[in-house]
Amino acid sequence: MNEVKNIVLLGRRNAGKSTLVNLLAGQDVAIVSPVAGTTTDPVKKRMEIKGLGPCNLIDTAGIDDEGEVGGMRSERSFKEADLADLALLLFTSNRFGEYERNLANYLKGRSVPFILVHGKEDLEPLDESLRMTLGDEFGCPIMNVSCKRVSDRDLMLGAIARMLSGESESKALVPKSLAGEGDRVILVCPIDRGAPEGRLILPQVKTLRALLDNKAIVTVAQPSELEKIFASGQDYKVVITDSQAFSEVSAAVPEGIPVGSFSILMARLKGPFGLFLESVKKIDSLKDGDHVLILESCTHRASCDDIGRVKIPAMLKKYTGKELLFDFVSGLDDVPHNRYSLAIQCGGCMATARQITSRVNSIAEKGVPVTNYGLAIAFAKGLFSDANFKAFLNLIAEK
Ligand code: SF4
Structure with missing residues (x-):
């Protein structure tokens, strides 16, 4: 399964958002009506x-919705905008007023990439001078679309794909400083009770693919095979393991070979890694009665040895000796309160970098330190003083 990108349609009531959702989806999924405020x-x-894989198209209520309830709906639209990987901001009749300008500046301020879409072009085409003004002001693509022209669907989908693929390519999962052409790498994938039947998990698959893209030479093995692998006398550049096998793997890897985890690579790719690294040290100051928040980016079915729900809590209690x-919290569920001494974000294999960064930043803004599963596990296992682990962190810090 792949991460799912959020494409959020925003604009005033009756700007044609629902009609555009239906055009892009190629079927009627949103109720279209000439009455303003149909989408609540x-x-x-x-x-x-x-070229992009699975995406969520999200139709929202108008940002100019009125009254107390309308205000709440409009707030919800902004919340969706926060988690967008791409926003389509619709306007019509060359009316780019205060609502649109505020929203465009809001998206810009949050680094959400967006396309300005002038809809209902068959009724009134976009004025060229407005196009130039908006281009200078926001530096984003501007499209003129009529939902009555079926060919506009391909034009819009092409523009969306270009915007989103540009963003996903901007950070590589495995930097060449870690493993480049001809480098030998060991991936340690334990096949234990937590491993899914008949397949590898997504972070393992993505790391393998990124290494192959870098033309590295990859050996994939279970922890129990490491001794035999090193006995062959072959030189290895780096070992990447599932976090849960850190202790066993570190004990088996000779000094001088960097050791890190899939989860740490994912954290570097998807989250504010500097914040994660800084926040992990807070584990040492946790006290009895402190609240710790575990942030899961999807609603997967938890097993009895679930890493976030069972293993990390047990590990932290053991390491700190505190109650x-x-x-x-799963997916986008609300955070119950803000009295957390630490929050720990999952690897986010089902979420995009924007979704994780936005979620993490909104919690960090409330003064809560936020780290990630892989770093928390490495810390609790004492790896921050391990030379091989420190060498791994240095390699991924290099640009
Ligand atoms: S909780 Fe996080 S790491 Fe686990 S499956 Fe969901 S997105 Fe992936």
Whole structure:
């Protein structure tokens, strides 16, 4: 399974957002009506976009919705915008007023990439001087679209794919400083009770693919095979393991070979890694009765040895020797309170960098330190004083 990108449609009531969702989806998923304010809660449609994989198209209520309830709906639209990987900001009749300008500046301020879409072009085409003004002001693509022209669907999907693929390529999962052409790498993938039947998990698959893209030479093995692998006398550049096998792997890897985890690579790719690294040290100052928040980016079914719900809490209690209290939040569920001494974000294999960074930053802004699963496990296992682990962190810090 792949991460699912969020494409959020924003604009005033009756700007044609629902009609555009239906055009892009190629079917009627949103209710279209000439009555302003027909869309109240966000409507989501999952679809495949060529070259991008699965995406959620999210139709939102108008940002100019009125009254107390309308204000709440409009707030919800901004919340969806926060988690967008790409926003489509619709306007019509060459009316780019205060609502649109505020929203465009809001997206810009949050580094959400966006396309300005001038809709209902068949009724009134976009004025060229407005196009130039907006281009200078926001530096984003501007499109003129008529939902009555079926060919506009391909134009829009192409523009969306270009914007999103540009962003996903901007950071590599495995930097060449860690493993480049001809470097030999060992991936340690334990096949234990927590491993899914008949397949590898997504971070393992993505790391393998990134290493192959870098033309590295990869050996994939279980922890129990490491001794035999090193006995062959072959030189290895780096070992990447599942976090849960850190202790066993570190004990088996000779000095001088960097050791890190899939989870740490994912954290570097998807989250504010500097914040994660700084926050992990807070584990040492946790006290009895402190609240720790576990942030899961999807609603997977937890097993009895679930890493976030069972293993990390047990590991932290053992390492600190304190009575810690844990809360668990999945997907986009609300955070119960802000009295957390630490929050720990999962590897986010099902979420995009924007979704994780936005979620993490909104919690960090409330003064809560936020780290990640892989770093928390490495810390609790004492790896921050291990030379091989420190060498791994140095290699991924290099640009
Ligand atoms: S909780 Fe996080 S790491 Fe686990 S499966 Fe979901 S997105 Fe992936």
